[in-house]
Amino acid sequence: MPDHRLAVLLLTNEGFRQVDGGVARYVHNILDARDQAQSSARERGVEVQWHVAERAQCTGLLDEELFAQALDRYVHGGGVRYHPMADPRAHNWEVDHFEHCIALSAAAGQVMLSVSGTADSVLVVSGMSMFAMAARFVVRAADQFGIAASYVHMTHNPVLRPDGDAELPETYADSVMGHLARHDRRVSVGWESHWMRRQYQLVYGIADDKMLYARAGVPTDAAKFDRIPPDPELLRSLGVPTDRDLVISWGRGVPEKGFDLLIDASRAAEDRLVPVILNPRPYPALAEHVRRTGSPAVLLDGQDDRVLSALCQWPRTLAAAFLSDREAASVTPVEAALMSGGQGLVVAAVPTGVYPELIEDGRTGLIAADRSTAAVAAVLRSIAGLSPAERESMSTAAHERARREHDFRTNWLRSFDEMLDRHLAVIGGVPQQKEE
Numbered sequence: 001m002p003d004h005r006l007a008v009l010l011l012t013n014e015g016f017r018q019v020d021g022g023v024a025r026y027v028h029n030i031l032d033a034r035d036q037a038q039s040s041a042r043e044r045g046v047e048v049q050w051h052v053a054e055r056a057q058c059t060g061l062l063d064e065e066l067f068a069q070a071l072d073r074y075v076h077g078g079g080v081r082y083h084p085m086a087d088p089r090a091h092n093w094e095v096d097h098f099e100h101c102i103a104l105s106a107a108a109g110q111v112m113l114s115v116s117g118t119a120d121s122v123l124v125v126s127g128m129s130m131f132a133m134a135a136r137f138v139v140r141a142a143d144q145f146g147i148a149a150s151y152v153h154m155t156h157n158p159v160l161r162p163d164g165d166a167e168l169p170e171t172y173a174d175s176v177m178g179h180l181a182r183h184d185r186r187v188s189v190g191w192e193s194h195w196m197r198r199q200y201q202l203v204y205g206i207a208d209d210k211m212l213y214a215r216a217g218v219p220t221d222a223a224k225f226d227r228i229p230p231d232p233e234l235l236r237s238l239g240v241p242t243d244r245d246l247v248i249s250w251g252r253g254v255p256e257k258g259f260d261l262l263i264d265a266s267r268a269a270e271d272r273l274v275p276v277i278l279n280p281r282p283y284p285a286l287a288e289h290v291r292r293t294g295s296p297a298v299l300l301d302g303q304d305d306r307v308l309s310a311l312c313q314w315p316r317t318l319a320a321a322f323l324s325d326r327e328a329a330s331v332t333p334v335e336a337a338l339m340s341g342g343q344g345l346v347v348a349a350v351p352t353g354v355y356p357e358l359i360e361d362g363r364t365g366l367i368a369a370d371r372s373t374a375a376v377a378a379v380l381r382s383i384a385g386l387s388p389a390e391r392e393s394m395s396t397a398a399h400e401r402a403r404r405e406h407d408f409r410t411n412w413l414r415s416f417d418e419m420l421d422r423h424l425a426v427i428g429g430v431p432q433q434k435e436e
Contacts, residue, residue, distance in 0.1 A: 007118065014057075219407070250332065333358045
């Protein structure tokens with residue numbers, strides 16, 4: 001029987017009350033792999049308790065059905081313990097302020113204190129700058145209450161950068177975490193991409209042994225990656241032209257994702273590829289941009305993976321383009337490669353963030369010269385001019401690389417092992433259980 005009870009506490013913005021973003025999928029993937037993580041922990045004499053502390057988004061975003069499904073899947077039937085935290089904002093469109101970072105991080109520290117009562121030690125994992133400051137509250141609680149604890153911050157976008165491009169509240173939160181990662185052995189950073197690893201080390205001077213592997217991935221055996229027959233009726237029912245070559249893209253409807261850039265670049269490339277853009281919710285600003293530019297683009301919202309798979313495998317979908325100004329750990333290019341099944345879809349991106357790590361230019365996809373309308377238009381023209389054999393060669397190479405390097409379960413279990421080994425080293429091994 002394992003000698004040590006470890007509470008793993010995940011801090012998140014999504015996963016239960018909100019489940020329509022990439023963070024929610026990431027949390028679900030972690031929880032779906034908990035049996036394998038537990039097996040690894042038992043080899044070290046450790047029994048794992050799983051906890052999720054989620055920022056409860058404003059009620060306007062609550063999907064009761066999806067919330068109930070998450071509770072049934074993980075809490076009622078899966079042994080995960082769920083801790084909702086109040087959202088400091090009055091409205092879901094309100095920008096997070098400095099006090100929000102403090103409030104949520106302090107709340108996370110209190111959850112950690114509560115969780116510690118049923119465990120011998122606590123490993124806290126955060127994944128966004130909103131919770132970066134929680135590192136301070138975790139180590140302070142550990143000091144004041146004699147808790148054996150460690151903290152891993154999964155690197156995220158709004159890090160203080162040499163060019164100063166980050167929101168100030170999140171910059172401060174990141175700097176708190178960065179300082180602790182440099183000076184407190186209990187705090188370390190999980191790097192999701194080499195790009196973010198370099199940034200955190202450059203800005204904060206964090207030692208190599210404090211940077212833990214946390215490479216992002218996707219469940220490569222998921223049903224959405226299965227081959228499906230072409231479904232022109234489905235596409236036509238959504239308003240997608242089946243007699244035109246297409247370029248698709250998807251993600252949250254926010255300016256930094258670059259969907260307006262795709263519209264402009266497609267227009268500059270003579271609309272040789274018609275953009276089809278999928279967002280979780282209606283994106284009025286993008287719809288207005290499409291109307292104003294006269295683009296033939298098709299905008300979809302709220303579609304499930306069946307639609308995305310159908311688009312990725314449609315013979316006239318020549319490309320999937322991802323144009324964000326800064327992505328630390330995006331997996332959408334990987335998903336595109338897997339969904340296409342190597343059938344001819346070319347993955348294209350701009351040279352920002354993690355994209356150059358995911359796409360080998362000219363072999364597994366194409367990278368634009370820069371993030372400009374002209375450069376993206378040039379890539380779209382290049383794709384339109386490729387032969388079917390050339391597109392299939394790139395698509396096949398991208399599919400094979402995605403399966404080889406970006407399987408979520410494989411990457412996460414490696415990450416968990418590194419986090420667990422460091423945690424046990426920090427707390428001094430596997431101590432005796434607390435008295436009940």
